[in-house]
Amino acid sequence: MKVYELKHNDSSMELNTLDWDHELASDFNGEAKAKIWTPTKVKTLYKKKYSDFPRLIIGKPIMKGNVKKVFEAHISREVELLPLIHDELELYVVNITNVLDCVDWNRSDVRRYSDGDWAGFNKLVFDFSKIPSDTYMFKIKETALVKVYVTDLFKTIVEKQKFKGLNFSIVYDSEFTQEKEDEQQRLYNIALEEIDRNKGEESSYDNARRLVDQGEAMASGPWKMQLDQQGQFWLGELLKDLSYQWIMPAYIPPVLLLKSWHKVARSEI
Incomplete structure (x- = not known):
């Protein structure tokens, strides 16, 4: 179930x-x-x-x-x-x-x-x-x-x-046992470490947002932002299954404004 x-x-x-x-x-x-x-x-x-x-x-x-x-x-x-x-x-x-x-x-x-x-x-x-x-x-x-x-x-x-x-x-x-949960968490932690390890030059949120408007995808830990093919802004959060959950935010959570962002590969939205 x-x-x-x-x-x-x-x-x-x-x-x-x-x-x-x-x-x-x-x-x-x-x-x-x-x-x-x-x-x-x-x-x-x-x-x-x-x-x-x-x-x-x-x-x-x-x-x-x-x-x-x-x-x-x-x-x-x-x-x-x-x-x-x-x-x-x-x-x-x-x-x-x-x-x-x-x-x-x-x-x-x-x-x-x-x-x-x-x-x-x-x-x-x-x-x-x-x-x-x-x-x-x-x-x-x-x-x-x-x-x-x-x-x-x-x-x-x-x-x-x-x-x-x-x-x-x-x-x-119902099939998601404690063992599977522990393994999922392990893989999620590895994915976050990989994102952090491969980051290049970091930008403030304002600079990152300008780069997004120029077509870049920017990430900070589990968070990612980019435009879709119609030029609309999307904010994504990396889920435990390693997919991104995307929203078109009415506002940006203040905590994200204080984070450092770096370029990453774009996702299909």
């Missing part, structure tokens, strides 16, 4: 709510809302390319009507599909009520407050024996307010139906 964090790609339509006092703006922590729900209006902020899974900026999953029709029979016991109002589209917010106790606390790297209470995950590992094999969507209680997870059953339907707008790059694999 594989589990993915439900995330949107940069080409998904973006929506906002019009009524901040409505239940849509409340916490979605796994509790049912259907009995108190009334449809509320949302508006398009940015139309973009894909509308199958619009991104609501306050963080709740949204499905278009045709997507709901495909998924409803599969996920009805795990979610509530609550209607929204939109000027052009039939939309539903997905309230995930399937909250599982499936964290592998022995392998997960946990941040804790001084009193010992849970504060967050540096690394999350699932105990897949606690995730039923017919699961499509779920939350865990520790992150129920902010994260939704889906399985390969969900992903398979998305791909079969050619629905667009989701990013399945954050993956958790």
